[in-house]
Amino acid sequence: MALKIYGIPRSxxxxxxWAAYELGIDFEMVEVAPGPDGSRLPEFMALNPNGHVPFIVDDGVVLWESMAINLYLARKHGGAVAASSLAEEGQMLSWTAWALSAVEPHAAQAMYHTFMLPEPERVPGKVSEALAAVAAPLAVFEAHLAAHGGYAVGRRFTMADLNIYGAIFYLRFTPQALADKPAIAAWMAACRDRPAAKRAFALRGE
Ligand SMILES: N[C@@H](CCC(=O)N[C@@H](CS)C(=O)NCC(=O)O)C(=O)O
Structure with missing residues (x-):
């Protein structure tokens, strides 16, 4: 198989x-769990020295960072989810960088302190702090969706939406963050309803 994706569905x-399913490309799923017994073993650190999953080996090309991998695969394989112009490619990069910098750290903090951490380690103040920090970026995205046909780029679902979803999805444990965001809620439902999304989330029984 030309493309190997290292990781597990619950990562x-x-x-x-999901990106590979959207693009209709075959891949080998190499199961590597995050952490000391998987991604931090020397043989995997040799491929991704950060010790994280996912990473890919694609015809000898080694790449890490999930959202960068997704943009690379879209650029390589094309189709409706890929950029159709340099301008769209730039917009997809902008939205992806935004998801990684303006949304993911805060959404992850909210998720950790509502769900992921053992209960004694959860700090409610960290949730309110994270939701306050993500409020302005969410308002930006809400307004953008309402004015641009319900998607981030090109008035259609693209890899930018998939990447943004990957960050906003962490807010599912704090639904109050999206309670007054009907455009984001509709967008999330449309993303999650895609056959490729259903196929990917089915890998983890969701
Ligand atoms: N920004 C990276 C983050 C990767 C990441 O943190 N992966 C987690 C699993 S979701 C991991 O491998 N953690 C294992 C560890 O830190 O030991 C990406 O999007 O690929």
């Missing part, structure tokens, strides 16, 4: 499985 590798 950010879900983003890359």
């Amino acid at each position: 950010r590798a879900i983003r890359t499985y």
Whole structure:
């Protein structure tokens, strides 16, 4: 198989499985769990020295960072989810960088302190702090969706939406963050309803 995706469905590798399904490309799923017994073993650190999943080996090209991998795969394989012009490619990069910098750290903090951490380690103040920090970026995206046909780029679902979803998805444990965001809620439902998304999330029984 030309493309190997290293990770497990219950990790950010879900983003890359979903991307591959959107693009209709075959891949080998190499199961590597995050952490000391998987991604931090020497043989995997040799491919991604950050010790994280996902990473890919694609015809000898090694790449890490889920959202960068997704943009690379879209650029390589094309189709409706890929950029159709340099301008769209730039917009997809902008929205992806925005998802990684303006949304993911805060959404992850909210998720950790509502769900992921053992209960004694959860700090409610960290949730309110994270939701306050993500409020302005969410308002930006809400307005953008309402004015641009319900998607981030090109008035259609693209890899930018998939990448943004990968970050906003962490807010599912704090629904109050999206309670007054009807355009984002509709967009999330449309993203999640895609056959490729269903196929990817089915890998983790969702
Ligand atoms: N920004 C990276 C983050 C990757 C990441 O943090 N992956 C987690 C799993 S979701 C991991 O491998 N953690 C294992 C560790 O840090 O030991 C990406 O999007 O690929």
